[in-house]
Amino acid sequence: MTSADTFELYERFLDVNRVDQSAFSGLDVKRGLRNADGTGVLAGVTNISNVHGYLMSDGERIPDEGSLRYRGYDLYDLLADDSPQKRFNFEEVAYLLLLGHLPTREQLDSFIAAIDAQRELPDGFTASMIMRDTPPSIMNILARTCLLLYAHDPDPESRDPRHEVRVALSLLSRLPRVMVLSHYAQRARYQGESMIMHRFREGESTAETILSMLRPDRAYEPAEARMLDVMLCLHAEHGGGNNSTFTTRVLTSADTDPYAAYSAALASLKGRRHGGANQQVCAMQDELKAAVSRWDDDDEVACYLERIVRKEAFDRTGLIYGMGHAVYTKSDPRARICRRFAQRLAQGTPFEAELRLYESIERLTPQVMSSVRGSTKAMCANVDMYSGFVYRMMGIPDSLHTPLFACARMAGWAAHRFEEIVSGRRIMRPAYKAAFSERRPYVPLDERS
Known part of the structure; x- marks a missing residue:
């Protein structure tokens, strides 16, 4: 037993940290920075993207078809090229988010070359920083790596635009590599498997x-x-x-360095109410698949959803x-x-039945x-309903689902x-109102009971 076990820290944890719920409504506190109708508190203006899901009319929230636009371009249009010779879009999307316009072929080639040139990690970094004391969470490794790369920057506190761009491009380039190396380091430490370290291929x-x-x-x-x-x-910006x-x-806004800011963003994304929610989706789907014997029976699927x-x-x-x-909405x-795209990838494979099950969950949940x-609230499937399924079809381990999200969202951050x-x-400095009002008299240590 440690000395901390003798304190009241555990027994009084809930009591000490509980705030009377009536105080929130009485002061019109925007809990979670949300208005009473569920809409977000307006905290800024941006030219980067627009997330649209509802209309407002006379103070009422009206459900609407969702749309997502990057720098004014509809996401559907950015991914519309279905030809067999279709080029890869992520680098183009990253360019659009960072520079504000779609690139010419020459500009895109130059941007890709800049990313390609920075995948290398500092000498000894993998052995000393990734393979040493490897934690069980790859997201924690990514956040730690981001902070440690600060030490390898000759001028880490610079706020010069050139430095900001260089750091962003280096992380956009390196995070995917760190993610894969971390995956194998984790398997080697916790599962006794081989450490695989493939070189990246230029181009x-x-x-x-x-x-x-x-x-x-x-x-x-x-x-x-x-x-x-x-x-x-899909995950690059939202x-x-x-x-x-x-975050x-x-x-x-506090004028911290880029490595600290992006590390904090990685820590936020790990949260189970944010990017880490995809882990909960996969776990729920696995339990439902085991509990429901006939995946094509709406009544049986709905019965289990009702239990949830x-x-x-x-x-x-x-x-x-x-x-x-x-x-x-x-x-x-x-x-x-x-x-x-999941329908295309699953067509003609054993995954088709599983995909139909998830489509049934999407269709039956509102009912x-x-x-x-x-509840009459409009409800739709979010991207996590299908993202984990797509990754699993490609044989990508569940532990990499949120890190992949992070590698993409680096562009938006x-x-x-x-x-x-x-x-x-x-x-940024929002206000918090103290729940207590009376001043408490100080009692000397020896007089306290």
């Missing part, structure tokens, strides 16, 4: 680089790389209000993970695109919510940091 896209470094035999199908490229595009991007802007909503199944929270979103454009809770540096110009 490969980000999606190709990830697959070629991840696969032991370095083999992948072009369709797999294109699907992974689509997933990176407005300034999502938790990890807002980036908060730390940037009644807090009788899965994690007893009453949440059907993969359904619902803070902004999207009728549809999540990322989920629609992900489902469309279940209505029958169990009487950097764009928002740049914008905050140029246009924010004020440290």
